[in-house]
Amino acid sequence: MNPHFHRKQELPDAASAIPGRTTPLATAETHFVNGRPLKGGIPAGFETVFFGMGCFWGAERLLWELDGVWVTSVGYAGGLTLNPTYEETCTGQTGHTEVVQVVFDPAAIAFADLLKAFWENHDPTQGMRQGNDLGTQYRSAIYTTGDAQAEVTLASLQIYNERLAESGHGAITTEIGPMGVYYYAEEYHQQYLAKNPGGYCNIGGTGVSCPAGLQD
Secondary structure, three states: OOHHHHHHOOOOOOOOOOOEOOOOOOOOOEOOOOOOEOOOOOOOOOEEEEEEOOOHHHHHHHHHOOOOEEEEEEEEEOOOOEOOOHHHHHOOOOOOEEEEEEEEOOOOOOHHHHHHHHHHOOOOOOOOEEOOEEOHHHOOEEEEOOHHHHHHHHHHHHHHHHHHHHOOOOOOOOEEEEOOOOEEOOHHHOOHHHHOOOOOOOOOOOOOOOOOOOOO
């Protein structure tokens, strides 16, 4: 087996991870589509969650278009490298996965509806890949911010796992846990498909529907 291929399928440990840098990467200050600030300025009562669905370009467009989503950004999470670059993340030696930060109004869109969009628009059973995109940076992930989100996420996972099994799919491999450190991606990645309408988009699910709530 090609050793580079093997490395991209396994998460690094602290000794082998790229150390990174203490200075954050330069990135956009406002959302290219709606003009809202990417950092700070979140209205009171709004919530944040982070989704990894493979390449973050298509995932971000899907999510910013949902009613009730206030702002989105893309970045890196779940790994070890400080302030990683895109090129470093693509080596598989940062431990990070590509994620979309979603700030939403829970009075306008239920968290369960965000989960429905997450489950249905990628394949959460593929491990360290998403379609033809291969590597740890493409793994499926949900990083929550609060106990209530975590509870709903785990209940949703159980229901969707059952739906997938009934349809002949494998078990969900999505990484689920509380959000740690989020690193904003470089400016050109933010709202990439609005800037580049003909750009690559990997969004596509299993075809198995997920209930919007916790009831079957």
